[in-house]
Amino acid sequence: GNSVTQMEGPVTLSEEAFLTINCTYTATGYPSLFWYVQYPGEGLQLLLKATKADDKGSNKGFEATYRKETTSFHLEKGSVQVSDSAVYFCALSDLGRFQKLVFGTGTRLLVSP
Amino acid sequence: DTGVSQNPRHKITKRGQNVTFRCDPISEHNRLYWYRQTLGQGPEFLTYFQNEAQLEKSRLLSDRFSAERPKGSFSTLEIQRTEQGDSAMYLCASSPGTMESDTQYFGPGTRLTVL
Numbered sequence: 001g002n003s004v005t006q007m008e009g010p011v012t013l014s015e016e017a018f019l020t021i022n023c024t025y026t027a028t029g030y031p032s033l034f035w036y037v038q039y040p041g042e043g044l045q046l047l048l049k050a051t052k053a054d055d056k057g058s059n060k061g062f063e064a065t066y067r068k069e070t071t072s073f074h075l076e077k078g079s080v081q082v083s084d085s086a087v088y089f090c091a092l093s094d095l096g097r098f099q100k101l102v103f104g105t106g107t108r109l110l111v112s113p
Numbered sequence: 114d115t116g117v118s119q120n121p122r123h124k125i126t127k128r129g130q131n132v133t134f135r136c137d138p139i140s141e142h143n144r145l146y147w148y149r150q151t152l153g154q155g156p157e158f159l160t161y162f163q164n165e166a167q168l169e170k171s172r173l174l175s176d177r178f179s180a181e182r183p184k185g186s187f188s189t190l191e192i193q194r195t196e197q198g199d200s201a202m203y204l205c206a207s208s209p210g211t212m213e214s215d216t217q218y219f220g221p222g223t224r225l226t227v228l
Contacts, residue, residue, distance in 0.1 A: 004155075032215055043221035044156070044204065051215075089155050098169045099208070099215045100146060103155030 006104035023090035138207030
């Protein structure tokens with residue numbers, strides 16, 4: 001079945017450091033790929049998405065590129081801020097009729113001043 | 114667009130009691146999903162509605178769980194005879210369900226604690 005694997009956390013960085021959170025997936029066909037973010041005490045928020053191979057999703061300085069050849073969708077940011085501290089979830093959209101989301105286990109990011 | 118809302122935000126109950134959660138999706142979103150998230154894990158799919166029709170249920174949804182979406186608007190998720198293993202965050206999401214957008218928008222969740 002479809003699955004998503006994320007790097008384990010927590011990822012601890014100093015402010016202005018470069019961020020990479022790895023995400024790989026297993027799926028039949030070419031699902032849409034998503035990054036969601038969950039800030040402390042809040043619900044899941046869509047951060048960015050990509051719907052086909054080689055698409056790049058971007059938002060708030062974060063980027064991720066849909067790599068079909070490596071089945072990856074790694075999240076990157078050039079300079080993190082303390083306010084980026086949160087849990088980041090990679091997800092794919094099941095290609096069945098109902099397009100339910102399959103999530104990774106999440107990666108906690110901690111950014112210190 | 115007021116976003117997806119869920120009530121209550123927190124629920125503490127004793128084992129064996131019944132609980133009901135409510136989700137109000139973004140208006141005109143015809144797709145509605147329920148997910149469950151346990152501590153340290155990603156959300157897991159529970160069930161899906163297209164308008165008022167419940168079209169898919171996960172194996173995670175035992176017979177003690179029932180969901181409805183009357184008139185294709187708000188949805189309720191009921192858990193009967195709660196067990197401690199039901200303690201989790203229950204998330205609702207809605208989607209326009211159009212060719213242009215399969216993005217799901219999540220509510221803040223209902224945190225259930227079963228004592």
